[in-house]
Amino acid sequence: MESKDQEVISLCQEFIRQQSYSGHENHMAQVLAQYMKTNGFDSVYTDKYGNVIGSIKGNRPGPKLLFDGHMDTVPVADTSEWTYPPFAAEIHDGNIYGRGTSDMKGALSAMAVGAKRFAQITGKDFAGEIFIAGVVHEECFEGVAAREISTYVQPDYVVIGEASQLNLKIGQRGRAEIIVETFGTSCHSANPEKGLNAVYQMAHVIEAIQTLIPPHHDILGNGILELTDIISSPYPGASVVPDYCRVTYDRRLLVGETKESVLQPLQELLQNMMKQDVSLKVQVSYSQGSEQCYTGNEIKAERFFPGWLYDTQEAFIQAAYQELRRDGFTPQITQYNFCTNGSHYAGEAHIKTLGLGPSRENLAHTVNEYISIEQLTKAVSCYTALMKALLK
Template sequence: MQTNEQLITLCQDLIKHPSLSGFEKEAASFIQKTMQSLAYDEVSIDAYGSVVGSIFGSREGPAVLMDGHIDTVGVENPNLWNHDPFAGRLTEGRIYGRGSSDMKGALSAMMLAASEFKKKTGGKFRGSLHVSATVCEECFEGISSRLVTKFVKPDVVIVGEASSLAIKRGQRGRAEVVLQTFGKSCHSSNPDEGVNAVTAMLTLLPEILALKAPHHPVLGEGILVLTDIVSSPYPALSVVPESCKVTFDRRLLVGETEKSILAPIQQILDKHPDIRATVSVAEGSLTCYTGKSITAKRFFPAWLLDEDHPLVQAAKAALPSSPLSHYSFCTNASHFCAEAGIPTIGYGPSEESLAHTVDEYISTAQLSLALDGYLALLGHLLV
């Protein structure tokens, strides 16, 4: 089978294995078998269920990791799709399906690139090459990647999230911030006998939403967006609510910490001692398909490499026509680069705007160019 045909078929087959976060088992098993058939030297599945395929060179050198996540968001209403979201249909140069752009296309190109690199070099290259197919990224960016880092100990990471084939040298992070007010429930016919937690929230919200967003010259604004508001009890039938919870999406800039992003909100709460309220970073948990649980705060830091960083310069040399840019969304590099301090770039096929959309697709032209790009990067980093 020709390489491009093999790449298209692999992407289609991955799409045909649905893999919601926590339910990636069948897709992971398919990836494991595919890596073995592609003559990887070693293939393993870790405690969270991520698959890591490794190819070892003949000389000392760096460990290069290419990372793509297996899991996808769901399909809320299949009837809105013009193409079956799990058929991987190819038409007019596009492969349609959930995860095609985010990010089974890139993962397919990475898996095949590693195998092709081994063939082209005859295994005579420096260091080692690894491809990680990670789980649960859509819920916890970078948390499952911690086990990959412990296993591979990479010196360099390439994250394959959609970049329109630009070189991404950073990203904003994200945090879920939870604000909760507390009152006293009573019958709504006698509201003066209680304390309305929603009214208290409405007092605080205008001040919080008026906070000036911090700014970074490259990454932009550290925005704070209200994404959810819930009162309790709900529905409140003739009852004054005793609590109210608001969730904010806070986009993080380099250097920001949990303490630094909560401090401005806490200062507003301190100005209203008559209101009982708390603010914190949300925590979440998810059971992986292996049975092991992930529990973590929803705080995923930002990262940025300088333009003159050796990895960025190597990427520019390998991909001279690719512009430098940064992601607007969060990726596993929140762990690799921001948390673990491993030099990381992003490079992948397709557009950021296609992720999580109805009739998500990836163009076969971008897919083929990404394969070539990964091979060029490996050539500069390992030969």
Template sequence: MLKRETLHEVICQVSPQAVVELCSKLVGIPSTSGREEKIAHFLSDLLKSLGYDIVTTDDMGNAVGRQMFNPGGKRLLFESQMDHADVRDAIEWSFYPYGGIVNNGHLCGRGAVDAKGSLAAMIIAASELKRHAKFLGLSGELAVACAVNQEVAEGVASSKVHELFEPDGVVIGEAPNLNIKRGQRGRAELIVEVQGKSAHTSLPLSGMNAAEKMVFLLSYVRQHFLPPRHYLLGDGILVLTDLTTSPSSGTSVLPDRCVATFDRRLLSGETEGQVLEEISRLISLARDIDPDINADVRISEDYVECFTGKRIRVKHFAPGWFFEESEELVEKALRGLRLVGMDPSLSESGFGTNGCYYGGIKGIPTISFGPSEEKLAHTKDERLDVDQLVKATRGYMSIAASFLEG
């Protein structure tokens, strides 16, 4: 049984300066989605220099380092994204977004919170655990995955990581303020399209105005959609985010096409078929009132290009996921953190994360853990508390040590 004194002795040897300097370097490398080449090469070289047993880069550009311990144990995956939201308002920032400076106890810059702080902490944590593996009595394997394109395609890059490393448990690096998140609502992007018949606006009765039909349909859906509810994840909400018509180049033409985009937040267990069926049902009921409504619904799809040149077709359906407190990974993560004096709460994530692939699609026990708060991600003057960054490094070590003890 892992002892408090043993774990405490190991984590106290972690250099706070090392993790802060690494995070600063990562923040200093701009890496928006699809443009992660420079940071991916840096991370691959770093993992090798830190003595990871196996380092690989797949055709999407994910860099994965693996640490082997005594045979026969479990396999744990740490995963955090290397891409970040774009900076469109740099002139309004109080500091250079890619400076990675430390000021008043905070490491400042784009991506510090989401999620280069977590990534730096994970890399240092796994390196330190390898150095002290015999002392801690660890078995199995620990991998650190530096994932691409998370901001534009949740979970897609994780499918490649899973091909390489099939974990028994997953820890996603996010910003739950050093607490454990054991689930999240997923997200589907739904496209509702109404077809009409074009005509000159001076003769509207000779056509069918798709925009007017859409207005009625949207009103009906809003009144009659009943969101499912989870006792902890909350409601599976449906929000209109975009509305377009075509043709749209003139004012004298009835639109023969109107497209609405919805953001549908998903609860654990909801499938594509179920989500589409509920909207199809509402369309059918609206058609009972107005037989001229000609509409359908689908999941949005598009293409994402990786910096490697690989082009991926992405369906925008990221399942929700949730694990009970009795799940082994949750129990051992809580135990490990408490052994080093941390007192995390259990909650659910408001973020979309790559946990949608591991927990939602594959059903692999998954949690999120990391420094800072979700509300600070993607914001102007993004900054990360240095003390939390150091605690997160120790926290990752504690979680892994508890899960992989021999």
């Protein structure tokens, strides 16, 4: 196996061996920062959330190109279910096995090696600056920690490294978490007529919400509105009529939808219901999330992550596509089926963004997660092609 391939394989393995659940990315961050410091990066910066951002400057002025790869992974529920240990990064049949191989430490290792290699090949005689960002808390908050990165870098282009089988991704549906709450009156369940059951109230609300039809987009598909959990209080309700009920909806967002436009049909529906039934007390809002970072700082946000989509003929998309083809790759131009940090870069900040990463989307979060070494090593070349295409 060629030594240039071994470098990215070894770095990926070292990343996998650092367990880095959301909020505990510190060891992974140290390995990434050390690689950057010992491999010619001009600066290495860690921000308040723990994002690690390394840069390599070209000899000529030009655009800033940011490669985004998150360091955190979802947890391993039961290690005994895995054929190979999830944090050993063992190689079998041409694949590296472990939590985070596909989602997305393989991509991040290819980005770091690709930046180093591009600087070596060009002798830094290129226009602009390359940034590699190891991002925290993506699994909890798509695009929230990324806000801090784009403020620091102010990129002209962003490459998201989520798995795409080395195809170009030019969009995705967004995601919102919507909370609906009903408020009743508690009493002893032996005398239910003396109270107002919040769950019965919620049952009518759920039925009414099912009549709402989310919008449709010809490319991204349907905007989903799906109930994902329901809880009453007090719980357990031993001989008590519940005075509170909360339902969570997963709302998949299309391009152009805003916080206001998404809630409006729900608000109008519930207002009409309360006019018709004066005993009904119901409200709708976005879920608020709060998590602790390994730096000790808190990261928090409303759970609303916009969708985004570019035209296939956009100049930067075509530049990337044509350069990849010149280097022998045959990418398709499609969209992600899940939410990414692109929700911030493209959806919120309107920075030109595309996605390209090694491995298959459906391996993320799975038992026996793996990445093929062929995809991993090809990703390095794909990323250097994107550097050639966009740093002009």
